[in-house]
Amino acid sequence: MGIPHFLAIPYPIPGHVNPLMQLSHLLSKHGCKITFLNTDYIHKRTNNNISISDKNNLKNEPTTINFVTLPDGLEPEDDRSDHKKVIFSIKRNMPLMLPKVIEEVNDLDVENKISCIIATFNMGWALEVGVNLGIKGVLLWTASATSLACCYRIPQLIHNGTIDSQGFPTKAQEIQLSPNMPMMNTTNFPWRAHDKILFDHIVQEMSTVELGHWWLCNTTHNLEHATFSISPKILSIGPLMSNEINNSSFWQEDTTCLDWLDQHPPQSVIYVSFGSLAVMDQNQFNELALGLDLVNKPFLWIVRPSNDNKVNYVYPDEFVGTKGKIVGWGPQKKILNHPSVACFVSHCGWNSTIEGVYCGVPFLCWPFSGDQFVNKSYICDVWKVGVELNKDENGLTSREEIKEKVEELLGDQGIQERSLKLKKLTLDNIVEEGHSSKNLKNFINWAK
Structure with a gap:
């Protein structure tokens, strides 16, 4: 049996690419092999914005991350800040091309074929492709575990009349998603600035990501402890903060x-x-x-x-x-x-x-x-x-x-003190025996 080989597929925005890159480096440190799939457009942009010193650092780093790319289906002049356009173009084009990429990557190292796909939200189709090819999959959720819980509970929120079938609250009120979770105003659901098409996409995407064995979250147990009772799939592995790598920057950083x-x-x-x-x-x-x-x-x-x-x-x-x-x-x-x-x-x-x-x-x-x-x-x-x-x-x-x-x-001295205390509690998760470190080890053992 070879080492775990992960295919990492982020939705092409910094808020998804960066946490998945952080996780990839962590997995790589634990002896896993990583193939990281960007869209052509994002790969070009982030590469252009890596400074010389970063390139030197990356060269010296013993890492097993290889990059592959696929087109997102849009033209160079298309407006990629229009997420509806990007999401649906990707969904139309990339699923058809992914099996060939997987085949090519596997041909390069027959001993260590891709054994698990990690996708971020909006890329759930990749988990479907994986299932069809007999490859297991997981979701990396890049927002809070609480917003994942909100999306997971949409059918129930519709069923009990908290929101209508288009995602709008039936009335402004405070609710609790589950006991011990903080009260939440129904006007603050994560899809609040949505339209019907995007809301339907979220609902459909949530049913697709059910295919993932785990929903990994860049959070910690102390930050959102009550949320983890919502689903046994939710696993806190944060904060993802590897210091060796700079985030992929879509703009040149002014240091x-x-x-x-x-x-x-x-x-x-x-x-x-x-x-x-x-x-x-x-x-x-x-x-x-x-x-x-x-x-x-x-x-x-x-x-x-x-x-x-x-x-x-x-x-x-x-x-x-x-x-x-x-x-x-x-x-x-x-x-x-x-x-x-x-x-x-x-x-x-x-x-x-x-x-x-x-x-x-x-x-x-x-x-x-x-x-x-x-x-x-x-x-x-x-x-x-x-x-x-x-x-x-x-x-x-x-x-x-x-x-x-x-x-x-x-x-406010109290806020300053609480900030430092929260920092310590959060960092305790990623020490050797910390909560997130243990979760990550268990996850890697599962992948093996």
Whole structure:
């Protein structure tokens, strides 16, 4: 019997590619073989954005990760921020081509053929292809285990009248998905900004990922302990934070911000970043810029370029910004780990949430869509390591609100202490005998 050989297939966005890459490195360290399948488009983009030093590090690393690619079925000029378009193009094209890739990979090492497929959400079709070829499969869920539990419970939520068949809440109310889980507002379900087609896709995808033997989650037992009672398939293996690898970056990282942080005293800088997908309108952008001026503290602000490397915003005329540094993209884990960072103004995407917790940094929560509202509830109400930014009657988070909440957060000693305590509890999961480490070992033994 050969060693376990995993075929890793992420949905092509950073929030899926990066955690699966982290997991692949972990499995590789444990002696497993990995073939990592990207779309052609993503492979090209991430390769172009690896710096020289990263390339040298990657060369020196004893790893058994091989890369293969498939086309996503879209044209180069197609808008890949349109997820409906991407999901359905992939579903139409890639399942037909995957068996040939598997055959080619297996021909290269007949002793160690692909024995397990790990796919992220939206790529459940790969588990179906695997079943047809006699290859077992697992899901890597890249959001919180609680949002997985929400999606898993959709049929029950429809059955008991909490939501209708299109996913809309029948009334605004607080519910518990299972005893001991936090109360959840029905307006905050992960599919909240959905349309009917995407909601149907989630329902169908959930029935497909039932084919996975395990649902691996980038979370820890202490962060969401009650959620694991929802299904015996859910396995916490996080935080996935291998330090040897930098995340695959879809934009060139500006590392000058680390030197800039070195010049500031401990816990003095406000770090602002909304991940790789969240978009705000120009009016809201203006309020944020002027809010950062009002706060009158050093800030590091990530203003992400669009896919063609243009910035889509205009800075307001009265914006001064002399206390801050603005970059297009930065090495987030290194930034959050920097002693000069005082707090994290975040959209509360799960990867950012896990990274902030891992680094013990308090949050200023600004959720935009999907599961971010559930994550915000955990940060503010359950773990109590953050403060929420509210909107005014025009639906804007005002500059005054930003100033007020930054001051509230930085003046709250309790939040600082809880953040450091939560960091320790979370890191305890990945020490030798920690909860996540044991789960990972059991998973690898299962794969063997």
